[in-house]
Amino acid sequence: MTTLNGEDEVAGLCRDLIRIDSTNAGDNSGPGERAAAEYVAEKLAEVGLEPRILESDSRRANVVVRVEGEDPSRDALLLHGHLDVVPFDAADWTLHPLSGEIADDCVWGRGAVDMKNMDAMILAVVRQRISEGRRPPRDVVLAFTADEEAGGEYGAQWLAAEHKDLFEGCTEAIGEVGGFSVSIDDARRLYLIEAAEKGIAWMRLTATGRAGHGSMLNAENAVTELAEAVGRVGRYQWPVRLTRTVETFLTETSRALGFDFDPDDPEATVAKLGPLARMIGATLRNTANPTMLQAGYKANVIPQTATAHIDGRFLPGYEEEFFQTLDELLGPNVTREFVYHDVALETGFDGPLVRAMADALVAEDPGALAVPYTLSGGTDLKAFSVMGVRGFGFAPLKLPADLDFSGMFHGVDERVPVDSLKFGVRVLDRFLDAC
Ligand SMILES: [Zn+2]
Numbered sequence: 001m002t003t004l005n006g007e008d009e010v011a012g013l014c015r016d017l018i019r020i021d022s023t024n025a026g027d028n029s030g031p032g033e034r035a036a037a038e039y040v041a042e043k044l045a046e047v048g049l050e051p052r053i054l055e056s057d058s059r060r061a062n063v064v065v066r067v068e069g070e071d072p073s074r075d076a077l078l079l080h081g082h083l084d085v086v087p088f089d090a091a092d093w094t095l096h097p098l099s100g101e102i103a104d105d106c107v108w109g110r111g112a113v114d115m116k117n118m119d120a121m122i123l124a125v126v127r128q129r130i131s132e133g134r135r136p137p138r139d140v141v142l143a144f145t146a147d148e149e150a151g152g153e154y155g156a157q158w159l160a161a162e163h164k165d166l167f168e169g170c171t172e173a174i175g176e177v178g179g180f181s182v183s184i185d186d187a188r189r190l191y192l193i194e195a196a197e198k199g200i201a202w203m204r205l206t207a208t209g210r211a212g213h214g215s216m217l218n219a220e221n222a223v224t225e226l227a228e229a230v231g232r233v234g235r236y237q238w239p240v241r242l243t244r245t246v247e248t249f250l251t252e253t254s255r256a257l258g259f260d261f262d263p264d265d266p267e268a269t270v271a272k273l274g275p276l277a278r279m280i281g282a283t284l285r286n287t288a289n290p291t292m293l294q295a296g297y298k299a300n301v302i303p304q305t306a307t308a309h310i311d312g313r314f315l316p317g318y319e320e321e322f323f324q325t326l327d328e329l330l331g332p333n334v335t336r337e338f339v340y341h342d343v344a345l346e347t348g349f350d351g352p353l354v355r356a357m358a359d360a361l362v363a364e365d366p367g368a369l370a371v372p373y374t375l376s377g378g379t380d381l382k383a384f385s386v387m388g389v390r391g392f393g394f395a396p397l398k399l400p401a402d403l404d405f406s407g408m409f410h411g412v413d414e415r416v417p418v419d420s421l422k423f424g425v426r427v428l429d430r431f432l433d434a435c
Contacts, residue, residue: 001047004131006124006425011107011418013043014120017083018100018109024084026150032059033146033155036083040144043123047130051142054163060146060154064166067126069138076139077353077435078173078389080380081119082148082155085111092412106415113408115176117416118395119144121424125432128425136432141170148380151340156383170389172353174431176379177409178393179357179424181368182276183401184256188367193357194393195372196245197379198283199319199344201312203336205229206305214300223295226306229334230290233310236329238285240266243315245346245374246283252371275404282376286322288312309339313376316346342382346374347390353435357394360430364423365398396427 022036034055040063041051051065063083066076088097088110095101097110111117122142129136143166145155152158159166178194207229209222242250242263250269254261261269270281288310295306314322330336349372358370381391397420399405408414 001131004047004127006128006429007422009127010120010124010421010425011102013123014107014112014117014416014421015100015102015109017116017119018107018111019098021098022084023087023110024147024149025087028057028060028154032061033083034059034061037061037063037144037146040083040119040123043127044142047127049130052166054159056146056154056158056162062146062155062159063142063144064159064163065142066166067130067136067140067142069136069140071137072139074138075171076141076167076169077136078141078143078167078170078384078391079122080143080145080156080173080175080384081115081122082145082176082380083119084147084149084155085114085116086149086410088412094413097414102418105419106417107421108413108415110414112414112416113405114410114414115395117397117421117424118176121395121421121428124425125428129429129432136435138435139169140432140435141167143167145380151342152380152383156380160383160386164387167384167387167389170387173381173384173389173391174394175381175391176393176395177375177377178373179396180405181365181397181399188256188369189365189398190253190256191361191368191370191396192373193349193354193370194375195349196243196316196346196374197344197381198313198315198374198376200340200342200378201314201322201338202340203310203312204339205308205310205330205334205336207307207334208305209302211304212302214302218302221302222304222306223302225333226295226308229330230293230308232329233288233326234290236288236325238287238325240284241286241315241318242266242284243317243346243374245349245372248349249280249371249373252369256369275407279376279406280373282313283315283374286312286314286318286325288322288326310336314344315374316344319344342378343385345381345385345391347392353392356431356434357392359434360427361396363430364427394431396424396431397421398423
């Protein structure tokens with residue numbers, strides 16, 4: 001077999017994946033991930049691997065393959081990336097989101113940031129290593145999943161429930177969202193590695209009252225009851241709760257920026273983080289945002305019920321407090337039920353795998369400082385964690401200082417610099433040598 005060069009291939013792989021429409025509207029109606037999965041499987045089969053395409057439903061396809069390591073008696077490492085992307089409105093974009101065009105030294109399109117970039121980096125580095133006959137020190141399981149953007153029912157959740165055997169021995173995992181750089185100055189960059197995720201509680205609220213004529217007295221109006229409860233939840237100032245990961249992040253970041261971290265005023269540090277403050281600020285506390293309201297059908301009819309939806313996110317270790325507070329805010333006349341409920345995660349930023357990530361970054365960027373952070377959203381890691389896997393978000397990218405990377409997740413004009421992808425391939429290669 002001729003040897004392949006991951007740095008040469010990675011932008012093309014990313015472009016090809018972006019050109020395959022795998023948008024996921026969340027209702028199982030779109031094109032599915034089948035075509036993307038076939039592409040990925042073909043690229044893996046080309047170097048002699050034997051990937052499996054696993055469909056959870058028509059065209060909802062996942063790809064899993066095990067790369068044998070030098071010491072198969074060691075626990076395995078899971079490398080995972082999702083193949084689906086969120087929908088887009090092409091009119092808002094400079095270049096068509098499915099064009100995968102390479103312009104201004106960037107690959108453009110939906111998924112360039114979330115997360116066909118990492119899928120391409122994984123493919124590129126694995127293809128190169130296999131073509132050179134270089135095995136990782138232990139088994140590495142690659143999983144390319146469907147449906148992450150809608151909670152993973154047809155992807156990671158389904159794999160963890162129906163194909164657990166394929167992940168035999170996996171105790172650690174690497175996936176999104178993390179490993180990207182945030183510049184401190186010309187010489188130094190923070191690399192944010194996800195070590196924790198907030199939990200998710202999407203809820204439907206219902207107030208039930210007494211239906212009746214809009215012209216008469218009614219002290220049991222469901223609309224009034226619900227509106228007040230929603231107002232209390234929406235305006236509530238959730239107290240700051242410093243989790244281990246957030247405290248480490250703020251301490252390290254403050255030191256790098258040249259001032260002392262004051263645990264009594266964490267928001268002072270967050271305020272200095274620029275565009276990153278939106279994401280990091282949400283990890284200082286639980287949150288609950290009202291997102292939908294429904295009630296009534298005619299101006300002179302008081303309906304019997306009124307409903308609302310709340311997007312709740314709780315910190316690791318603070319789920320109980322979250323629901324206790326929420327129930328106090330809702331009061332006795334509003335009930336809640338889950339539309340979606342998933343765990344919060346947190347793992348220590350220590351051990352050989354963390355060292356392998358930090359060392360690989362420093363080897364390629366001497367100004368790199370790896371710091372753990374908490375993701376305000378969720379990833380496939382939640383589903384894989386059920387199998388006892390400890391995971392990190394590590395899709396390494398050295399980015400230009402002026403690129404608002406975190407703002408491009410699900411945003412318009414998603415793009416990733418070609419040089420950043422090449423950097424990612426080199427870092428992942430070193431990481432896999434040491435994993
Ligand atoms: Zn993603």
